[in-house]
Amino acid sequence: MDLEALRQLAEPAGWALLADLPAYDEKQSLALGTALRQAGFAPELVSAALTQSRLRARATGKFGDLAADMLFTPDGLEQATRLSVAARHAHRFRSAGVRVVADLGCGIGADALALAGMALDVVAVERDPVTALVAAVNLRQFPEARVVAGDALDPDVLRDVLAGTSTGPVDGVWADPARRTSRGRLHRLEDYSPAVADLLALRSRVPALGMKLGPGIAHRDLPGDALVQWLSVAGDVLEADLWFGDLAPEGTGRGAVVVGRDGRATTLLDPGDPTGPITPAPSGPGASGGAAVGRYVFEPDGAIIRAGLVHRLAELLDARLLDPTIAFLTGDRLPADDDTGRCVAAFRVLDVMPYSLKRLRSYLRERRIGTLEIKKRGWDLDPARLRQQLALRGTASGTIILTRVAGEHRVVVVERVDPPAPA
Incomplete structure (x- = not known):
């Protein structure tokens, strides 16, 4: 994305052109x-404006109506925290009594926007000059937020950043290291930018540290002094957040x-220790000796599976593993309540049978599925090949x-059950 064209787009004439564009088609x-x-x-300005119009249309899922007043880069939008989640991050900083936050690797400024929106001072750092300009435009309505273009862990840049603002020095750090390159997603923490180990070292200077990592992080790679929370929204597991110091009152x-x-x-x-072993959930027919498959089957939310908390959910549901x-x-x-119901997809069991293609095809045809x-x-x-083999007909x-039930392959015929209504 051309830096000079973006600068022109941020000027009054360019901004007016962008505002006058019709809905992207x-x-x-x-x-x-x-x-x-x-x-x-100018051709460069037209190209930049149309690109922003396209990106704004894509961004409404993360930013709602606010997207119409923001600038984006393709990679920045892809990696940006959706605004409702960023507000959760910001609320944790505010609840901890933090006043000045350094946002290291701020991208297009999504988390910085939420932090500034909760009346916190923000010093946002971004290494890529184009993305830094985009972040500055997005934060223009907040005089308490400033954007620094530079390497967040360069000693000179970091010294300036941690000095904070007129309100005082930085007393909280948020970091969202880049987990992608032009070649795809990164999987090793040492390849993130900035490197996770370097960011963790900042705890000695600013104990109130929060960090967003990919949800696929292995438990063995977690620091033992962290509160690690896997977060999902509407069934999509989005991130694993690490919290330290006053940002982790839960321990x-x-x-x-x-x-x-x-x-x-x-x-x-x-x-306890986030790197510790996962507590197994109970399995088998249960103490009462009932059927291996109960009246209901529950699929835990992905964040609960990633966190290794299926056993906690089993306790709440008085349930066991298939x-x-x-x-x-x-x-x-x-x-029993909407809190627990939010954590699972629930299915009422209609039938259980050993797998046989012929029997399953006949079963479904009898019911006109x-x-x-x-x-x-x-x-x-x-599943796609199975559908083809079943040759489904009906309305x-x-x-x-x-799945497996006590080690044996089984077909469990179910119907979805609506979750409890919110209290």
């Missing part, structure tokens, strides 16, 4: 670009924050779970 973008150039606008451990479509959240925590190696729970009662949802775990089978819909 890919089919009309070529003709619109031609018309704007014929009207006398150390592994936790999950499950945010439903209604914006409400349920938090589970396993206190198989010791697979994260499907089964039990005889639905969640033409649309089939297939969920699987612990079974090396391609009804259904759901099956392909």
